[in-house]
Amino acid sequence: EDKVVQSPLSLVVHEGDTVTLNCSYEVTNFRSLLWYKQEKKAPTFLFMLTSSGIEKKSGRLSSILDKKELSSILNITATQTGDSAIYLCAASGGSNYKLTFGKGTLLTVNP
Amino acid sequence: NAGVTQTPKFQVLKTGQSMTLQCAQDMNHNSMYWYRQDPGMGLRLIYYSASEGTTDKGEVPNGYNVSRLNKREFSLRLESAAPSQTSVYFCASRRDNSYEQYFGPGTRLTVT
Numbered sequence: 001e002d003k004v005v006q007s008p009l010s011l012v013v014h015e016g017d018t019v020t021l022n023c024s025y026e027v028t029n030f031r032s033l034l035w036y037k038q039e040k041k042a043p044t045f046l047f048m049l050t051s052s053g054i055e056k057k058s059g060r061l062s063s064i065l066d067k068k069e070l071s072s073i074l075n076i077t078a079t080q081t082g083d084s085a086i087y088l089c090a091a092s093g094g095s096n097y098k099l100t101f102g103k104g105t106l107l108t109v110n111p
Numbered sequence: 112n113a114g115v116t117q118t119p120k121f122q123v124l125k126t127g128q129s130m131t132l133q134c135a136q137d138m139n140h141n142s143m144y145w146y147r148q149d150p151g152m153g154l155r156l157i158y159y160s161a162s163e164g165t166t167d168k169g170e171v172p173n174g175y176n177v178s179r180l181n182k183r184e185f186s187l188r189l190e191s192a193a194p195s196q197t198s199v200y201f202c203a204s205r206r207d208n209s210y211e212q213y214f215g216p217g218t219r220l221t222v223t
Contacts, residue, residue: 101153
């Protein structure tokens with residue numbers, strides 16, 4: 001059975017701090033790892049990673065995949081209160097494109 | 112271009128009542144998905160449809176049925192609601208040959 005584990009489950013930081021969120025996966029025939037941000041409503045897409053060691057960046061957010069360690073990290077630098085959200089990691093394996101989600105990390109950024 | 116839409120936004124049911132959650136997408140995607148999200152549980156796949164006319168069970172299908180009415184619409188039915196089905200339900204669709212899924216705004220369902 002495919003499995004995705006995220007840590008920590010929750011995190012409270014102050015504005016300006018840098019945070020690192022972790023995701024590990026056990027997925028048969030791994031193909032891709034995705035990060036989503038969920039505020040009040042629907043998850044919104046952040047990154048998709050398929051190749052090991054290649055960093056994806058978008059503003060203050062960046063992510064990298066380590067296929068040897070079966071893991072990924074999501075970094076957020078100079079955090080802002082608007083970064084407060086649940087961050088979801090999902091992995092896909094096999095040919096059916098289904099995603100297995102982790103439980104998410106609840107990030108709270110205090111002013 | 113509305114993306115993925117869901118109705119209703121909120122619903123309260125009594126145990127044993129039935130209802131259908133509606134989902135539609137206007138992105139011409141073949142694949143559509145239904146998830147439930149419970150506190151501390153992430154998103155769990157209920158059913159999915161790889162194309163019009165096909166549906167398959169996900170991780171937690173018990174107590175649910177689905178219909179892929181046409182390429183745009185994918186509905187989720189609860190025949191006899193139970194308190195354990197209290198949850199937020201998300202519909203999603205996926206572009207062919209991509210892993211990225213696009214989510215609707217969700218339906219918050221409470222079963223008393």
